[in-house]
Amino acid sequence: MRNICMTVSYDGTAYCGFQTQPNQNTIQDVLERALLSLTGETIKVTSSGRTDAGVHARCQVINYFTASKIPVERWCMALNTLLPADILVSGAKVVDDDFHSRRAAVQKTYRYTIRCGKHPDVFKRHLEFYHPTPLNTEEMRAGLEYLIGEHDFTSFCSIRSTKLSNIRTVYEARMECELLDPILQSYAIHIYLTGNGFLYNMVRIIAGTLIQVGEGKRSSESVKDILDARNRASAGPTAMSHGLTLWEVLYR
Template sequence: MRKIKLKIEYDGTNYHGWQIQKNVITVQETIEKAISKLLGNQVGIIGCSRTDVGVHAYGQIAHFVTDSKIPGDKFSYAINNLLPSDIVIKQSEEVSEDFHSRYSAKGKRYRYLVYNDAHASAIMKNRSYHVRPKLDIEKMKRAAKYFIGEHDFAAFQSTGGQVLSTVREIFSLEIEKKEDNIISIEVTGNGFLYNMVRIIAGTLVYVGMGRIDADEIPLIIDSLDRTRAGKTAPAEGLYLMEIFY
């Protein structure tokens, strides 16, 4: 048997997240059906990140095993012919037997987009978080520095997460004002708790609005209290950019 690694890009607007669930359409199920149709037998795929409803990805990683003779780098072309236009296999390759899309990962990079304008955007409606009040970028940048390093991020985890430890390390957190009133929040770390990136984004938005002081962030982290942090920012602004191995 051969193991095939996939790099996947998708617009999550029309899907109920990544993971297969009953009675709803998911990204994983859609790809599995395409591969199974291509190979003529039922094939399951394992993804690295279980993105939520409406979350997008530029660099989701998944793998599957097969005895097919199709060259590893040709799977992307064959599978894409059977996928809807909002899911694309950007790269495929044969990897070693010990590779695992989830357990071999060393870190992830996410991007969160805020559309900061008095009026909503028709184009960015399903691709960003619309915030009307003008945000103070410099305050958000100052707050961002406090997240970097290894901390117990229990205050930045939604209920429903099942992990043995809430300690994670953030390697970088960068905030940049883009053109067309877009604010980009980019965070890289060794792993993230359930909704952690969206809660960090929501907290930084509160800082930008003046509802939370930038220098309160260490106190919020140390409190381990979810109610002290900002709200969970909407899913449509979140993008899984890259997974490191």
């Protein structure tokens, strides 16, 4: 048996998230069906972490064990011919047997994208949360700063979470503004969050809270108070899933 690690990109629009669920169409199901059809083996795929329904991945990392003799450099092409156009595998290597794509991940980056302006961008409608009025990006940036470092992120975690500890470290939190499209009269705000791990809905609740900061409904300083409150009710709403992309996963 070999342990194979692969990089997967997906447009999550059509899927009920990464992880297998009863009677749902998930990324994991589609990957495992493609692996079954390629190898004849019933293979269980492990990922760096689940993504919610509608969330995308530029770079999800998976691993699985197989007895198949297919050379590692052939896995991508072979699988891509079996996968639908919205899921793509773009890298494969043999890793040590003790490699586990979730446990070995030391750092993850998520990106949340908000489109502001008179109109959404038709070509990115599945990838950007559309907000019709302008947002105060300077205030949002200031709010984002409070999240950097080790904190108890209970306020930014779904009450459905079952994790024992809500303490996580955010290494980097930054915002990029993409220029106005002269035709669509719009601009995109990308929020990048890098940390050692993220709680259930954490990035989406942070995005939902920062949107309120950008709207002037909350001050940037309130982000610190929300952290201190350790209470989900103190934060803003969970922003819609389609603006979120798992951007990068780093390993030792």
